[in-house]
Amino acid sequence: MWGKRLNFRVWIRGAALTRRFLAETTPSLALRERAAHQPSLPMFAINTSALFGQLLVGLINGSFYALLSLGLAVIFGLLNIINFAHGALFMMGAFCAYFLLNLAGVGYWGALVLTPVIVGAFGIFLERTMLHRLANLDHLYGLLLTFGLALIIQGLFQNYFGSSGLPYAIPPELTGAQNLGFMFLPNYRAWVVVLSAIVCFATWFAIEKTSLGALLRAATENPALVRAFGVNVPRMITLAYGFGVGLAGLAGVLAAPINQVRPLMGADLIIVVFAVVVIGGMGSILGSIVTGFALGVIEGLTKYIYPEASNTVVFVVMALVLMVKPAGLFGRAS
Amino acid sequence: MSEAALLNVKNLEAWYGESHILHGVDFSVRKGEVATLLGRNGAGKTTTLKSIMGMVAKRRGSVIYEGVETIGLSSDRIARLGIAICPEERGIFASLDVRENLLLPPKIKSGGLAIESILDLFPNLRERMSSQGTKLSGGEQQMLAIARILRTGATLLMLDEPTEGLAPVIIEQIGLTIKKLKESGFTILLVEQNFRFASTVADRYFVMEHGKIIDTFANSELSANMEKLHAYLGV
Numbered sequence: 001m002w003g004k005r006l007n008f009r010v011w012i013r014g015a016a017l018t019r020r021f022l023a024e025t026t027p028s029l030a031l032r033e034r035a036a037h038q039p040s041l042p043m044f045a046i047n048t049s050a051l052f053g054q055l056l057v058g059l060i061n062g063s064f065y066a067l068l069s070l071g072l073a074v075i076f077g078l079l080n081i082i083n084f085a086h087g088a089l090f091m092m093g094a095f096c097a098y099f100l101l102n103l104a105g106v107g108y109w110g111a112l113v114l115t116p117v118i119v120g121a122f123g124i125f126l127e128r129t130m131l132h133r134l135a136n137l138d139h140l141y142g143l144l145l146t147f148g149l150a151l152i153i154q155g156l157f158q159n160y161f162g163s164s165g166l167p168y169a170i171p172p173e174l175t176g177a178q179n180l181g182f183m184f185l186p187n188y189r190a191w192v193v194v195l196s197a198i199v200c201f202a203t204w205f206a207i208e209k210t211s212l213g214a215l216l217r218a219a220t221e222n223p224a225l226v227r228a229f230g231v232n233v234p235r236m237i238t239l240a241y242g243f244g245v246g247l248a249g250l251a252g253v254l255a256a257p258i259n260q261v262r263p264l265m266g267a268d269l270i271i272v273v274f275a276v277v278v279i280g281g282m283g284s285i286l287g288s289i290v291t292g293f294a295l296g297v298i299e300g301l302t303k304y305i306y307p308e309a310s311n312t313v314v315f316v317v318m319a320l321v322l323m324v325k326p327a328g329l330f331g332r333a334s
Numbered sequence: 335m336s337e338a339a340l341l342n343v344k345n346l347e348a349w350y351g352e353s354h355i356l357h358g359v360d361f362s363v364r365k366g367e368v369a370t371l372l373g374r375n376g377a378g379k380t381t382t383l384k385s386i387m388g389m390v391a392k393r394r395g396s397v398i399y400e401g402v403e404t405i406g407l408s409s410d411r412i413a414r415l416g417i418a419i420c421p422e423e424r425g426i427f428a429s430l431d432v433r434e435n436l437l438l439p440p441k442i443k444s445g446g447l448a449i450e451s452i453l454d455l456f457p458n459l460r461e462r463m464s465s466q467g468t469k470l471s472g473g474e475q476q477m478l479a480i481a482r483i484l485r486t487g488a489t490l491l492m493l494d495e496p497t498e499g500l501a502p503v504i505i506e507q508i509g510l511t512i513k514k515l516k517e518s519g520f521t522i523l524l525v526e527q528n529f530r531f532a533s534t535v536a537d538r539y540f541v542m543e544h545g546k547i548i549d550t551f552a553n554s555e556l557s558a559n560m561e562k563l564h565a566y567l568g569v
């Protein structure tokens with residue numbers, strides 16, 4: 001499992017390329033000069049464009065962490081299942097966008113709407129046929145089942161598509177970049193961050209501030225009693241799983257133009273996402289969002305300050321948080 | 335079966351896993367009355383309420399509500415027939431504020447009380463509407479637990495030991511509330527250990543022991559049965 005973290009090197013290499021690109025295209029000569037004169041002391045020679053470049057990469061990663069861990073939080077709350085298939089479903093989201101484009105001629109914007117529905121429906125199928133049978137069993141069974149599902153789904157995709165990536169183009173409306181003065185902001189990346197933040201906020205709002213959300217929160221606490229009030233809780237659980245999985249599908253579409261579409265794209269990401277979930281507090285909605293974005297940024301900063309540690313910084317944070325707050329930053333100690 | 339029976343429980347058996355808890359419970363509740371289940375700790379009173387509500391997975395026998403057999407129905411279906419429960423542990427949701435707790439149970443029929451009339455019954459809740467549910471005192475939590483099942487349109491209210499652990503003033507208030515609810519047409523199935531409290535509100539008593547009803551009498555027969563009752567309840 002840990003071997004698969006290899007891909008983060010790819011991300012980092014990508015990040016290094018971005019940094020070089022940004023450094024070469026930065027309008028400020030003075031900055032380049034400064035960077036060139038103090039190459040061995042990056043911590044003191046603040047190369048703002050490289051710093052903001054890494055922060056942006058961090059925010060992008062954070063967007064994916066937040067979307068994925070948010071879905072995991074919803075699923076954990078209602079199903080009591082740690083959904084190890086989440087990374088595979090994220091990958092299916094990216095493939096779904098790829099198929100929609102190449103088999104049905106449905107472009108990015110159509111895929112953005114259809115993919116969460118299709119992947120969510122697949123999730124509902126998994127819940128109805130398999131997961132709901134584990135409802136009253138130990139966490140471990142759900143974990144084993146979803147882990148197995150992840151391996152099967154990834155294995156099938158690898159079998160048909162190999163391990164290399166399939167290209168997915170940035171939609172024409174979102175190509176190009178904005179010159180912010182201190183850095184270039186690629187439009188597509190800005191879009192990913194903004195849309196993720198909006199979706200996360202809307203989900204948080206729906207769960208914490210609406211009457212439907214009150215039902216979800218109550219069912220998380222005491223499903224038997226909510227059901228005894230006349231609510232069809234099993235159907236709510238199925239839909240919640242579909243929704244959480246749909247978020248993973250959405251993240252997959254968003255990722256398709258950034259990473260390539262690869263069978264293992266989710267497997268690499270999901271390990272960090274689980275660390276995010278643990279840091280934020282298992283099942284905490286706000287915790288998953290805040291921690292997701294924050295850890296992306298921390299990772300980005302680490303890449304700038306001390307790139308060698310960027311692979312591990314999330315896990316170091318996890319260890320530190322667990323020492324101080326075993327239930328996670330936003331977790332309710334029970 | 336009496337003509338006016340709203341709820342008819344016949345030979346009800348229930349299990350938690352392998353343990354057989356109810357061994358053939360028989361009783362009925364008439365429309366508009368306050369029926370009370372008495373019995374020592376562990377007699378099976380809570381299990382009886384939960385079984386009627388469909389919250390015990392393994393159950394057998396017959397529970398007929400308004401002519402509908404509910405023994406095979408899920409608890410959400412049973413609730414939508416018009417039965418509501420106020421559980422022994424109160425079941426106030428910690429992640430919901432008082433207003434959300436109050437508005438949580440969905441309306442299942444017309445005819446429930448309006449929020450205003452509910453708050454008139456429980457004025458203490460009025461100022462606490464935006465407090466977190468579990469920040470309330472025990473008495474307030476109990477009131478909230480009763481209040482939230484009044485607006486759904488349910489006609490049979492099952493209250494599991496609503497006076498447990500509460501101060502005498504609050505117990506008195508809950509007693510008055512139960513009488514008002516009866517006057518407004520609710521039928522109430524009450525579980526009580528506090529026999530003195532039950533005698534102020536009950537029309538009929540069912541005494542439970544070891545998962546069975548072992549005796550039944552009306553409130554008017556209370557004094558004649560006092561001695562027996564003391565023996566049953568060990569008080």
Ligand SMILES: Nc1ncnc2c1ncn2[C@@H]1O[C@H](COP(=O)(O)OP(=O)(O)O)[C@@H](O)[C@H]1O
Pocket residue numbers: 350353355373374375376377378379380381382
């Ligand atoms: N969830 C449970 N699992 C197993 N046994 C239980 C459970 N709840 C109650 N019991 C047992 O069932 C019996 C009846 O309990 P209960 O219905 O709560 O009694 P009462 O409400 O009259 O005090 C007791 O012996 C109790 O230990």
Ligand SMILES: [Mg+2]
Pocket residue numbers: 379380381422
């Ligand atoms: Mg009890």
